[in-house]
Amino acid sequence: MTTNTQITTKKRITNCNMSPTLFAAESLSQTISSGARLFQKACIGCHDMGGNILQPDATLFMKDLQRNGVSTEEGIYNITYYGKGRMPGFGEKCAPRGQCTFGPRLQEEEIKLLAEFVKSQADRGWPNIESRGD
Numbered sequence: 001m002t003t004n005t006q007i008t009t010k011k012r013i014t015n016c017n018m019s020p021t022l023f024a025a026e027s028l029s030q031t032i033s034s035g036a037r038l039f040q041k042a043c044i045g046c047h048d049m050g051g052n053i054l055q056p057d058a059t060l061f062m063k064d065l066q067r068n069g070v071s072t073e074e075g076i077y078n079i080t081y082y083g084k085g086r087m088p089g090f091g092e093k094c095a096p097r098g099q100c101t102f103g104p105r106l107q108e109e110e111i112k113l114l115a116e117f118v119k120s121q122a123d124r125g126w127p128n129i130e131s132r133g134d
Contacts, residue, residue: 035117038110042090050126054086062122071122077115080106 039047046053050060058064065071070079083089083099091111094100106114121127 032117032120035113035120038106038114039117042106043114046087049128050121058085058087060118060122061126065122071119073112073115073119076118077111080111080114081108 047060052059052064058068062071065076070076079087081089081091082094083101088094088101089099090101090106092105092107094105
C-alpha cells in the first residue's frame, strides 16, 4: 500500500531529476527574457542597442560602464534605482524628487532583473534583443 507521503516523496524525486546545469540555463534564460521585456518597456527609449541618445559617453557598453564606475550588477542597480545626472531614478523610494522619473516606478525585483540583463548584455557586447511579443 502506498501512502500520500510516499506519493509526495516520489513526485519530489521525479521533479528533481532535472540536471542542475539545465535548470541553471533555464533560469538564466527566464531572467534574460524578463529583463529584456522590462528593458523594452522602461529603457529602450534612451538606451536602444545599449547606446545613450542623451549622453553618448554614458552608454551601456562595458567600456563606458567601467569608466563611469557602474560595471557591476550592484552599480547598475543603484543608478537605475536612484538615477545620476540626466538619468532619472526608477526606484519606488527614489529621492530627491527632481532626480526621479515622473513616470511609473519600478519594483526592486524589476530593477534587479534589469541590472542582471544590462550586465549580461554588456558582457556580450549588446547583441540584438529579440522581441518575444509579450
